[in-house]
Amino acid sequence: MEERRKYLRLSKSLQINYQDKRLDALNILGGCRTKDISCGGLCFPTAYDLPFGDILKIDISLPEFLNPVKSEGKIVWKKEEFFGNYRYLLGIKFTEIEADEECKLYGYINRRIEEKARTFVSWIG
Numbered sequence: 001m002e003e004r005r006k007y008l009r010l011s012k013s014l015q016i017n018y019q020d021k022r023l024d025a026l027n028i029l030g031g032c033r034t035k036d037i038s039c040g041g042l043c044f045p046t047a048y049d050l051p052f053g054d055i056l057k058i059d060i061s062l063p064e065f066l067n068p069v070k071s072e073g074k075i076v077w078k079k080e081e082f083f084g085n086y087r088y089l090l091g092i093k094f095t096e097i098e099a100d101e102e103c104k105l106y107g108y109i110n111r112r113i114e115e116k117a118r119t120f121v122s123w124i125g
Contacts, residue, residue, distance in 0.1 A: 007038035010109050010116075015061040016044060020054055021072070032086070034060075039106050041073060041093040045086030050075055056092065062108045069105050072096040 013033040020029055035043040037060070050056075054075050059068035073092035081089050097105070 007040040008113055009036045009038045010112050011036045012112060017059045018056045020050065020056055037109060039109055043089060043091050045083035046088050046090055047086050049088060052078060055095065062104065064108060065104055069101045071101065
């Protein structure tokens with residue numbers, strides 16, 4: 001099977017809040033923690049059976065920053081798989097993120113991946 005990912009994935013549990021753009025702006029659907037994240041998207045568990053193609057507003061809390069990174073993403077896959085108390089895993093592809101927010105997210109992810117690589121190299125070295 002050919003790998004289709006353009007970005008390295010970071011298995012990291014980050015707090016997010018999300019809402020479906022079709023719903024009232026004040027209606028936060030949920031908050032949870034990511035299963036993994038990359039510069040192209042993220043995966044998280046949910047109790048909601050959201051349809052493919054829906055656009056979500058997603059606030060991602062990064063430990064290094066006071067304010068969450070604001071983004072939008074499209075549901076590109078969904079698995080019915082129990083993950084803790086949740087019933088579904090959603091795959092999200094980022095569709096909109098401001099340039100300064102993108103820099104924060106990319107910087108955070110790349111620093112964590114570099115830290116993991118240094119730890120691995122020192123472990124095998």
